[in-house]
Structures are given as structure tokens and as C-alpha cells.
Amino acid sequence: MAPVEPPGASVATDGSGADLLRFAAIGSVDDGKSTLIGRLLFDTRQLFDDQLEAVSAASRRRGIGEMDLSLVTDGLRAEREQGITIDVAYRYAATPTRKYIIADCPGHLEYTANMATGASTADLALVVVDVTSGLREQTRRHTCIAALLGVDQLVVVANKMDLVDWDRDAYENVAQQMHALARRLSIESCTVVPISALHGDNVVDRSDAAPWYEGPTVLEALESAPAGGWEAVHGDHLGTGARLPVQWVLRHGGGRSYAGIVGGGPLRPGDEVVVLPGGRRTTVTGITTYDGSLDEAPVGMSVAVDLEEDFDVSRGDLIASVDEPPLVTSDLEATVCWFGSQPLRAGDRLRVKHTTRVAPARVIEVLSRFDVNDLTLVDATRLSDNEIGVVRLATGTPLVVDPYRTNRVTGSFVLVDENTNATLAACMVGSPPLAESHIHLVR
Amino acid sequence: MTGDVPNDDMTPTDTATATALSRPSSRSSVRHADHLALLESHAIFVLREVAAESERPVLLFSGGKDSAVLLHLAVKAFRPGRFPFPIMHIDTGHNFPEVVAYRDARVAELSERLIVARVQDSIERGRVTDPGPGQSRNRLQATTLLDAISEHRFDAAIGGARRDEDKARAKERVLSFRDALGQWDPKRQRPELWHLYQGRVLPGEHVRAFPLSDWTELDIWQYIARENIELARIYFAHRRRVVERDGMLLALSEWVTPEPGELVEDTSVRFRTVGDATCTGAVRSQATTLREIIAEVATARTSERGATRADDRFSETAMEDRKREGYF
Numbered sequence: 001m002a003p004v005e006p007p008g009a010s011v012a013t014d015g016s017g018a019d020l021l022r023f024a025a026i027g028s029v030d031d032g033k034s035t036l037i038g039r040l041l042f043d044t045r046q047l048f049d050d051q052l053e054a055v056s057a058a059s060r061r062r063g064i065g066e067m068d069l070s071l072v073t074d075g076l077r078a079e080r081e082q083g084i085t086i087d088v089a090y091r092y093a094a095t096p097t098r099k100y101i102i103a104d105c106p107g108h109l110e111y112t113a114n115m116a117t118g119a120s121t122a123d124l125a126l127v128v129v130d131v132t133s134g135l136r137e138q139t140r141r142h143t144c145i146a147a148l149l150g151v152d153q154l155v156v157v158a159n160k161m162d163l164v165d166w167d168r169d170a171y172e173n174v175a176q177q178m179h180a181l182a183r184r185l186s187i188e189s190c191t192v193v194p195i196s197a198l199h200g201d202n203v204v205d206r207s208d209a210a211p212w213y214e215g216p217t218v219l220e221a222l223e224s225a226p227a228g229g230w231e232a233v234h235g236d237h238l239g240t241g242a243r244l245p246v247q248w249v250l251r252h253g254g255g256r257s258y259a260g261i262v263g264g265g266p267l268r269p270g271d272e273v274v275v276l277p278g279g280r281r282t283t284v285t286g287i288t289t290y291d292g293s294l295d296e297a298p299v300g301m302s303v304a305v306d307l308e309e310d311f312d313v314s315r316g317d318l319i320a321s322v323d324e325p326p327l328v329t330s331d332l333e334a335t336v337c338w339f340g341s342q343p344l345r346a347g348d349r350l351r352v353k354h355t356t357r358v359a360p361a362r363v364i365e366v367l368s369r370f371d372v373n374d375l376t377l378v379d380a381t382r383l384s385d386n387e388i389g390v391v392r393l394a395t396g397t398p399l400v401v402d403p404y405r406t407n408r409v410t411g412s413f414v415l416v417d418e419n420t421n422a423t424l425a426a427c428m429v430g431s432p433p434l435a436e437s438h439i440h441l442v443r
Numbered sequence: 444m445t446g447d448v449p450n451d452d453m454t455p456t457d458t459a460t461a462t463a464l465s466r467p468s469s470r471s472s473v474r475h476a477d478h479l480a481l482l483e484s485h486a487i488f489v490l491r492e493v494a495a496e497s498e499r500p501v502l503l504f505s506g507g508k509d510s511a512v513l514l515h516l517a518v519k520a521f522r523p524g525r526f527p528f529p530i531m532h533i534d535t536g537h538n539f540p541e542v543v544a545y546r547d548a549r550v551a552e553l554s555e556r557l558i559v560a561r562v563q564d565s566i567e568r569g570r571v572t573d574p575g576p577g578q579s580r581n582r583l584q585a586t587t588l589l590d591a592i593s594e595h596r597f598d599a600a601i602g603g604a605r606r607d608e609d610k611a612r613a614k615e616r617v618l619s620f621r622d623a624l625g626q627w628d629p630k631r632q633r634p635e636l637w638h639l640y641q642g643r644v645l646p647g648e649h650v651r652a653f654p655l656s657d658w659t660e661l662d663i664w665q666y667i668a669r670e671n672i673e674l675a676r677i678y679f680a681h682r683r684r685v686v687e688r689d690g691m692l693l694a695l696s697e698w699v700t701p702e703p704g705e706l707v708e709d710t711s712v713r714f715r716t717v718g719d720a721t722c723t724g725a726v727r728s729q730a731t732t733l734r735e736i737i738a739e740v741a742t743a744r745t746s747e748r749g750a751t752r753a754d755d756r757f758s759e760t761a762m763e764d765r766k767r768e769g770y771f
Contacts, residue, residue, distance in 0.1 A: 012665070013665065013668050013733065013734045013737050014479075014665055014668045014669035015477065015478065015479045015661075015662065015665030015666065015668075015669060016477055016479075016669075017477065018477055018478050019477060019478060020477075020478040020481050048743070048744060048745050048746040049744045049745055050745050050746050051746055076610075076611065076614055076629050076630070076763060077763055077764075078629075078630055086629075086630055087614050087629065087630075087632055088614065089610070089613045089614055090606045090613050090614075090656070090657065091607075091613065092606075092607050092657075092659045094659075094661070099478040099662075101657050113634040114632070114634065116634060116636060117616075117634045117635050117636060120635075120636045120637045121637060121638070228481075247488070247491045247492060247495060248491040248494065248495055248520075248521075250521070250522075250523065250524055251523075251524055252523040252524070253523075259491060259520075260488075260491075261484060261485075261487075261488045261638075289519070290518065290519040290522055291519075300481060300484060300485075301480075301484050302483075302484040302485075302487040302488050302491075302519075302520070315495055339634055353639050353641055354639075356492075356495070408637065409637075412636070412637050412639065413639065414634075414636050414639050414641065416641060416643075420645075421641065421643045421644060421645065422633060423633045423634045423635070423636070423641055426634065426636040426637075
């Protein structure tokens with residue numbers, strides 16, 4: 001491992017050459033997530049002098065020593081007063097080859113929706129486990145939610161190793177349990193690192209305290225993880241044919257182009273496509289951005305598409321390859337993370353936002369609830385706040401979907417309160433990705 | 444234009460800033476998917492999503508570098524069409540003349556509609572109290588902004604704020620809900636899953652949208668270099684008469700005059716942020732090109748706002764308190 005360079009030791013003027021990894025720090029409250037992120041930023045020298053000074057002054061004021069690194073990310077007044085994390089804090093770090101977007105997620109059960117917010121865009125989850133207490137229910141819940149959200153790389157830290165005198169058995173116990181959990185959730189990549197976030201062992205600098213540990217430090221594990229971005233392949237997320245949810249219609253000189261971010265693909269000029277849910281077929285004649293035309297539009301790129309036929313295409317439509325078309329349906333089964341204060345029940349009316357389409361929806365049936373402790377689906381008729389389950393919904397207009405396991409864009413939607421516009425649920429088309437379950441779509 | 448802005452040899456070939464309504468010549472290869480290309484695509488996505496989901500959006504423009512990037516992204520998102528929103532400047536009246544000149548030139552070049560909402564008008568209408576000559580009007584902007592939002596019935600205000608600027612901003616959603624009084628409640632933010640941005644609001648409420656949420660100061664500068672985006676001149680090193688006050692270098696102007704015992708220096712400085720001239724500090728610098736600025740930004744030991752904004756120094760939670768009241 002090359003020594004960590006201070007930020008900016010060598011940067012390209014136009015920013016070229018760095019890839020991007022988004023990760024979410026998750027796990028139970030008090031296991032040390034914020035301290036770990038603070039440590040990671042401190043030891044990679046991402047913190048400015050005035051920020052350090054502020055943290056140091058705040059630490060002294062609270063009588064908690066010279067430098068409480070958790071204060072780096074806990075930014076709200078209430079968080080500092082209560083010493084907990086309420087909402088996700090986003091932090092940024094860079095090494096010579098990689099930019100990191102870090103979501104420091106809250107650990108409390110009541111802030112699970114905020115944790116899901118941070119994990120929903122992550123390429124990797126950094127799971128923090130307190131080795132003195134082992135896996136808690138929230139550790140399992142967070143790991144389950146991350147897995148449901150399609151995060152397929154875990155870097156787990158067995159934290160507070162200094163409190164167990166770097167006992168190898170304590171580490172192995174956490175490692176074993178996390179590997180079993182990952183297997184059950186169909187996550188192939190799971191690295192477990194023994195650390196002390198408080199003292200900085202094995203975070204950026206390798207520790208002498210655990211000569212028996214030969215694996216990577218936290219930073220090494222992050223640096224070697226496959227990057228996110230539009231070439232990212234997500235494990236068993238198989239990918240689909242080309243998908244472009246139409247966001248905006250650009251008019252130019254009598255013609256029209258359909259703008260959006262590519263949600264499956266790549267998409268190329270000459271591709272035969274179908275515009276759904278209408279079902280009319282046509283050919284892509286050109287793909288452009290403001291900077292010119294493209295031979296290929298990869299997933300994650302904002303583009304505008306020209307079509308051969310001039311028929312009515314509008315926001316909410318989906319342009320898809322004819323070879324592997326998505327499913328058009330008003331009746332779907334989805335895995336739902338429910339965040340409403342009132343339970344979700346059959347008959348409830350809500351609004352769906354799926355890609356660029358909005359539709360009214362009704363709950364047909366709550367099929368099951370996911371038990372995060374024994375990782376099974378159990379019969380249920382309702383989902384309470386922060387529970388996960390499988391639900392059948394009917395939508396007022398058809399949606400164009402893929403199973404979430406194959407496409408995170410066309411496979412995801414949210415449920416919204418029709419009266420207050422509050423977002424109440426994160427939903428993934430299909431069943432949870434448990435090792436022996438199958439994707440099941442109601443047709 | 445104000446901007447024969449010095450760009451040195453790494454200027455990219457494309458001419459985006461010079462081209463207001465037509466597309467530049469074709470470029471065939473797919474740009475490498477580096478982090479800036481991903482940030483750009485996402486920001487364009489957010490702009491289009493807000494424009495589509497809101498009835499009456501507005502784009503906030505301060506004349507600063509983040510605003511400049513935001514306008515550039517709006518060009519990329521909506522040309523060859525017109526912007527689906529007006530541009531609005533909240534004017535404290537304490538402006539650097541170069542910034543106002545830059546604003547007017549840029550808006551004229553784009554042929555888009557500019558609304559200027561003046562803090563002075565809020566003072567004259569008795570909405571806020573004039574803090575007095577030479578005092579910062581930064582905090583008063585929240586009232587002027589909220590009044591303008593309500594007067595024009597805007598339901599979405601797009602801004603250039605970034606999460607790396609401040610610890611309260613680090614907590615904020617890309618689409619951030621404001622209640623009927625314009626308040627941000629950081630303890631009750633809506634979940635924001637994937638990139639499913641939800642902009643619907645009830646009458647009187649609005650959202651703030653931050654397409655540059657995940658950009659860092661360095662990302663902004665590198666993108667400006669890559670895209671050859673024109674900036675107000677005060678971002679580049681120049682000689683200026685300054686006084687050092689509370690650890691900051693303040694430019695002398697009609698609102699900032701030396702106090703007894705303060706030493707006036709004529710020295711080479713540049714600005715890292717642009718705000719109310721009474722509370723925006725300069726940094727000592729010889730950097731006259733983007734390449735030199737980026738080298739300085741990359742090795743800076745002081746944060747952008749820490750170095751240059753007196754308004755964030757009141758307390759640990761100064762930004763959170765202002766944001767709760769409706770500040771940008």
C-alpha cells in the first residue's frame with residue numbers, strides 16, 4: 001500500500017483520472033460509525049485546520065477529551081446535544097485515484113428511513129460492529145436493508161478491538177456471523193477488518209496490535225473495491241437491455257429529442273426500441289448531449305435520444321430495447337421498507353413515483369413480513385414503521401418495470417402520502433434476495 | 444463581457460460558454476466516465492427533474508463560481524430550448540462591482556429572464572431592519588428570498604449549495620422541503636431514495652433543489668477548467684486594498700473602511716467565495732490562472748467558508764440556524 005498522500009499532492013487540473021466510489025457507513029448506534037468516518041478523514045488528511053480546530057474546541061467544551069472525531073460528521077445542533085446521529089451526513093474524500101462520497105448513516109431504529117436514504121445510492125456498505133457486543137438487531141437490519149437496496153459489497157469492521165485486548169476469537173466471532181449473514185443475503189464480497197477507530201488501528205495505518213490479521217486495512221479495502229459509476233456491474237444484478245425513462249422533451253427546429261438518464265444499456269444509435277407503456281416500435285437515429293453526438297450512451301449518463309418515427313412520446317414513457325423488454329403491469333409484488341407512522345394495510349391508497357412516472361396505487365395485500373433476526377419471511381397482514389415486507393399493489397396506470405435484482409432504476413419506486421406528499425416507503429420490485437428465494441412477479 | 448478571464452494552456456477545445464443557443468460542433472467519442480462526468484450527468488438529471496415536477500421553479504444565481512457552474516449545467520440540460528425557469532439574484536446591495544457586471548453579461552448572453560430581489564427593498568418596506576452601514580446584510584437575505592418566493596409563487600428554488608461547505612449542509616437532501624413559513628426542519632427531512640426526487644408540495648410550500656450537493660470545492664474548480672467556464676474576475680489574483688479584521692482580509696469599499704488602528708495593505712488577493720462584500724474575505728494569492736488556483740485549492744489547509752466567511756463564525760451551528768430561517 002502506498003503511503004497516503006496529503007490531499008492535492010497530485011491532482012489533474014481538469015479532474016481526469018479519478019473514479020468514484022459511494023459508500024454508506026451503517027450499523028447500530030454507539031458502535032462507532034461517526035468516529036470511524038472522522039478517523040478515516042483525519043488519517044487521510046482530508047480535514048481542514050479550521051474544521052479540526054472547531055472539533056477540538058467542541059470536544060473540550062463537552063469535556064470529552066482533546067479530539068472527539070465523531071463530531072466531524074455530527075453536524076446538527078440536536079445531534080451534538082444528544083451525542084447521536086439523526087440524519088445522514090455526506091462527507092467527501094479523495095486519494096490520488098479515487099473520489100469517495102461517504103454517507104454516514106444514523107444507527108437508531110427510529111431513523112431507519114434516513115439510513116435507507118444513505119444506502120440507496122451506495123456502491124458499498126461499511127458495516128460497523130462493536131466487537132464487545134457483537135451483532136445487534138440494528139446491525140442485521142441495516143445489513144439486510146443495504147442488501148435489499150442492492151449493495152453487494154460489504155467491508156465490515158470489528159470495532160473497539162482495543163477493549164478486548166485484540167482477542168482473535170472475538171474478531172473471528174464477528175467475522176463468522178457477518179459472513180453467514182452475507183451468504184444468506186446473497187452478498188458475495190464481504191471483508192472483515194479488526195480495528196480501533198478511536199486509536200486509528202487498521203483504519204488507514206496498519207496496526208501492530210493484531211499480527212494474526214493479514215487482510216487489508218479499511219482504506220485498502222475501499223481502494224481495491226470495484227468503483228461505482230456507469231460501468232459498474234452489481235454482482236448478481238444482471239443488468240437489462242437498454243432503458244431510458246423519458247424525463248424531458250427537447251424541441252429543436254421542428255424536431256424533438258427525448259432527454260433522460262440512461263437506466264439500462266448501453267443505448268446505441270441504430271437500436272430498435274419500443275416506447276412503453278404504449279408499445280410502439282421505432283429506431284434510435286441519434287444520441288446527443290450538449291457537447292455533441294455519441295456512439296454509445298452508458299448507464300448513468302444524461303443524454304437526449306432522437307427517434308425515427310415522430311409519434312407522441314412524453315415524460316413518464318420508457319424507451320427500451322425490443323430484445324429484452326421490461327414488463328408492463330398494473331399489478332406488482334414488491335419488497336417494501338415502510339417508514340409511515342401508521343401501519344401499511346390492504347386497501348391503503350398511496351401515490352407511486354417510479355422512474356419519471358407518477359401513478360395512484362392501492363395496496364391489494366400485505367403478503368409477508370421480513371424477520372431481520374432469523375432472516376425469514378413470515379405471514380403478516382400489516383407493516384409497522386421501519387418494518388420490511390412483501391406487498392402486492394395495484395396501480396392506476398401501468399408501470400414499466402424490471403425486477404430490482406436486474407435493474408436498480410426500473411426496479412425501484414417510492415410510495416408517497418397523497419395528502420402531505422411525505423415519502424413513506426422504499427420499494428423494490430420482486431421478493432427479497434434471500435439465498436434460496438426466487439424472483440417472483442405477479443403478471 | 445467582464446471576462447477576458449485568464450485561462451492557460453489546459454483550456455479544453457469545446458466552446459460551451461460562448462455558445463448560447465446553438466450546439467457546438469459534434470464530438471463522437473464517449474467521454475471517460477470519471478467522477479466529474481458522473482457528477483455532471485447527475486446534476487443535469489436533477490435540473491430536468493425539478494423543472495418537470497414543479498409548477499414554478501426558479502434558479503438562484505449569486506454570480507459566484509457555483510452559480511456559474513449551475514448556469515452552465517442548465518445550458519447543457521435545456522438547450523436548444525429556453526430555460527424552463529427565470530434566474531433570480533438576491534441582491535444584498537453590498538456587491539463587488541465585477542460580480543454584478545459578470546451577472547448582467549452572462550444573463551444577456553444567455554437571453555434568459557433575470558429577477559433581482561433587493562434586500563434594500565425589504566429594508567424600505569420594513570420587512571427587515573437595516574443593520575447599519577458597513578454591517579453584513581447576509582442574514583437578511585433569507586427574508587428577501589422568502590418574500591420573493593412567495594410573491595412569484597415559486598414552488599422550487601434551485602441553488603448551488605454544496606454539502607462540503609458546512610456541517611449543516613452536509614445533512615441536507617438534494618431536494619429539501621420547506622414548509623409554508625419557508626423553514627427547514629433538519630430533524631424531519633423526507634427520506635430520499637435512489638434518485639427518485641419528489642418535488643410535489645402543497646400551496647405555499649416549496650423545495651430547495653441542490654444539483655451540486657455532492658460536488659466539492661475542488662470538483663467545481665476542475666469542472667470550470669474542463670469546461671472553460673467564465674468567472675467573475677475577482678476569483679483570480681489581483682491587487683486590492685484590504686484590511687485584516689477578525690483574521691479575515693476584507694476588501695475596502697464604500698461599506699468597508701479602515702477602523703482606527705487597522706493597517707491598509709495593497710496586496711495580491713483572490714476570493715474563494717462571493718457573498719455580501721462586508722463579510723466575504725479574500726485570500727492572499729498570486730494565482731492568476733485556473734491551473735494555479737486548482738493547485739492552491741488542492742493543498743489548502745483552511746476550508747472554503749472557514750477562510751472567508753464571517754457569517755459562519757458566530758457559532759458551531761451558525762449555518763443550521765440560518766438555514767432553519769430560510770437561508771439558501
